[in-house]
Amino acid sequence: MSDCGFTVTVCLISVSLQVPGVIDGSVVLPCSSAQQDLKLQDINVHWRHNNREIVYDIIKGEDSVEKQDPQYKNRAETFPEEYKRGNFSIKLNNLQHTDAGKFSCFITPSNEQETVELRVNGFFVATCVCCFKRATIHLCCVLLFFFYIHLFFIYLFVQLYLLSFKGVI
Numbered sequence: 001m002s003d004c005g006f007t008v009t010v011c012l013i014s015v016s017l018q019v020p021g022v023i024d025g026s027v028v029l030p031c032s033s034a035q036q037d038l039k040l041q042d043i044n045v046h047w048r049h050n051n052r053e054i055v056y057d058i059i060k061g062e063d064s065v066e067k068q069d070p071q072y073k074n075r076a077e078t079f080p081e082e083y084k085r086g087n088f089s090i091k092l093n094n095l096q097h098t099d100a101g102k103f104s105c106f107i108t109p110s111n112e113q114e115t116v117e118l119r120v121n122g123f124f125v126a127t128c129v130c131c132f133k134r135a136t137i138h139l140c141c142v143l144l145f146f147f148y149i150h151l152f153f154i155y156l157f158v159q160l161y162l163l164s165f166k167g168v169i
């Protein structure tokens with residue numbers, strides 16, 4: 001803020017990104033087969049995170065967590081009653097920052113694949129303050145990870161803005 005001098009107008013631009021996944025929350029990752037007349041005992045579904053970690057396997061229509069990556073232990077839920085409708089969506093609970101990335105489900109033998117990108121940033125917000133000083137514009141951006149700190153900064157900037165109107169600063 002020291003760049004702003006004493007006779008400046010402070011303007012505030014605040015950008016908030018709403019993301020589907022919030023820390024500790026849960027999210028349903030969609031996966032559907034377009035195939036009709038599914039014979040469940042023939043179907044395998046492989047859920048992978050960033051093409052590497054094994055999130056969940058459905059082998060011959062049955063849940064299998066044998067090779068599941070430990071980080072998904074007890075955090076991934078399936079909906080077996082939906083399988084016969086070709087719905088192999090899973091629910092991921094207790095979301096962590098490390099869950100961010102691409103989740104893919106591969107369905108065999110139909111060779112279908114669905115990928116969903118998960119962003120887990122909680123209330124990730126950016127606060128940008130523009131300081132106008134004659135022809136120069138100083139732009140300072142503050143990235144804040146916590147919503148309430150963000151609110152505090154907005155409050156602070158609004159107060160500064162009002163004070164600059166009254167000619168105090």
Ligand SMILES: *[C@@H]1O[C@H](CO)[C@@H](O)[C@H](O)[C@H]1NC(C)=O
Pocket residue numbers: 028032079082087088089
């Ligand atoms: C699949 O099942 C899940 C869990 O019940 C549900 O949230 C989702 O909407 C279903 N998807 C489709 C395409 O029916």
